Amino acid sequence: MSAQILDGQKTARDIRAEISQRVAALKTARGVTPRLAAVLVGDNPASEAYVGMKEKACGWVGIESETHRLPDTATQEEVESLIHRLNADPRVHGILIQHPLPRHLDETRALSLLAPDKDVDGISRASLGALITGEEAFISCTPLGIIELLDRYQIPIEGKRAVVVGRSIILGKPVALLLLNRHATVTICHSRTRDLPSVIREADILVAAVGRAEMITGAMIKPGAVVIDAGYNRVAGRRGDVGDVHFESAREVAAWITPVPGGVGPMTIAMLLQNTLLAAENSLRADVPTDR
């Protein structure tokens, strides 16, 4: 048996085509162009690359973007004052603070200042809290992209056993909550989980969000499982990024699997574009004045 591929690249392309049409319609009908502001602090090359990819993707669908760069030495006050300025700028519909911020900064505090209606990365305290209370808010882009990918392939979630390996605020915890909200029975694993392989083997839907190259092998996976690999890992001597799942052995047992690259990554960016468009549409609904 060889698993079918959950093609994030193609699905993201379809979603971008839909977004392009809605962006154009918004421009024609209301004269408003969605605008994303990215905040990049320090000179982390991976963060620089991610922000570049996001800017490029905005361009593909007609969303305007601006990037605010602060040096590695930026103070908490400087970061916070930039966030306040962007919160108040009516031309900006979405704000993305590229993670991670340099270690001397209080990232949790900075993120908590984001206006919820502009938090298109779904990372503020208010957005994350809404996942628990069921209120409407933006949902973190990678978890949202994972659910969207399952939905577009019509993979049922309700009643399934889901195992999420990883419990980070941006990925493991929110994707577990989304699966729970869709009526899966969810187990969350982490670095202190005992006998991880036996927990993983229970999964009908497995989400790997660990950050350890090829840690999960086919021998750990239940035959017929759906395997979502969110991992992006650099490995010395190998070209490109490697997932948390050992693709070749996993695809022999799984029913569905995401490749790395071309699985979760493109879906994350598509969801960022979608959330930015929604933020612009919502701003008109809320009758927030714009200067256009």
Ligand code: NDP
């Ligand atoms: P974090 O480092 O924040 O979290 C990793 C999680 O994995 C932690 O909860 C940790 O447990 C757990 N973990 C670490 N080692 C083990 C182990 N041996 N067994 C079980 N659990 C373990 O990572 P992120 O959530 O930010 O990212 C995870 C991966 O996803 C990375 O490869 C990252 O590059 C990728 N990623 C991909 C995105 C995309 O767009 N596709 C977006 C964001 C991230 P504990 O809490 O106990 O420390």
